[in-house]
């Protein structure tokens with residue numbers, strides 16, 4: 271990140287966008303195509319193929335009889351790219367509403383946008399008991415965003431993949447770290463002063479000012495906890511947005527409860543259908559374009 275222009279403190283100008291679309295499936299690509307048609311400068315960030323990549327054959331997507339999921343996905347992405355959408359392959363960990371703009375943390379990069387469209391499909395992340403209630407109340411998903419709050423204190427890291435090791439090592443430069451494996455992975459790169467907590471995590475609870483993690487072999491307590499998984503549940507992505515029955519709440523323009531944030535596709539719940547996701551992506555992009563006409567510019 272560079273301090274390139276006066277007033278742009280930590281974000282490189284190339285990382286500021288009118289619109290960021292999170293998700294590169296049907297909904298995200300449809301949103302990108304329409305956003306470009308509306309002349310919006312759009313960045314699409316995706317991590318993996320989503321539901322389409324797992325779909326052997328789709329018979330009911332209009333105009334593409336008997337397409338395989340990967341074929342359809344490739345057509346959608348190349349259409350969106352051809353319209354001038356910038357693509358980045360990164361895991362978005364957090365979309366933070368910051369008043370008239372959004373900060374989007376993807377891997378360890380921070381992008382900024384005036385509007386966002388969430389199109390991350392269905393969430394298959396199984397949260398630990400007690401985890402959701404403590405999000406923002408001692409449980410965090412982003413070492414880069416929240417690590418500094420724990421300088422000089424103690425944190426628990428629940429790691430589900432090897433990349434969590436790097437994040438834990440970063441946290442160990444700020445705080446005492448206790449590491450617990452949610453899924454088996456190589457922890458040989460953990461720095462020496464990190465303590466490994468035995469057993470599989472079973473759940474979180476708050477005791478006074480402390481967060482307690484119970485495993486099937488004991489428990490540990492600390493001032494905060496970081497849960498670092500390779501995918502992000504919809505409720506973790508932007509916890510500020512209203513949710514009902516496990517799906518993000520939107521109005522008929524697909525606007526969420528956060529001004530400037532829109533959502534489309536399977537993230538909105540059933541029916542989980544590709545054509546519905548495409549239509550919603552289109553509507554969300556048109557709504558974002560209308561919103562941006564009235565929103566403050568950079």
Ligand SMILES: Cc1cc2nc3c(=O)[nH]c(=O)nc-3n(C[C@H](O)[C@H](O)[C@H](O)COP(=O)(O)OP(=O)(O)OC[C@H]3O[C@@H](n4cnc5c(N)ncnc54)[C@H](O)[C@@H]3O)c2cc1C
Nearest residue numbers: 293294295296297317318320321362391535536542543544
């Ligand atoms: C086996 C199977 C068969 C199906 N058959 C049919 C069918 O016959 N007909 C039909 O209409 N539908 C079918 N579907 C459903 C259809 O595939 C989905 O409804 C459609 O793909 C939803 O599109 P989407 O863009 O909302 O989500 P997805 O296509 O799942 O795309 C989500 C995108 O978000 C990305 N993503 C998620 N989290 C993050 C993150 N944190 N950071 C960055 N990127 C992220 C993913 O990598 C992906 O690119 C089927 C689905 C499956 C699994």
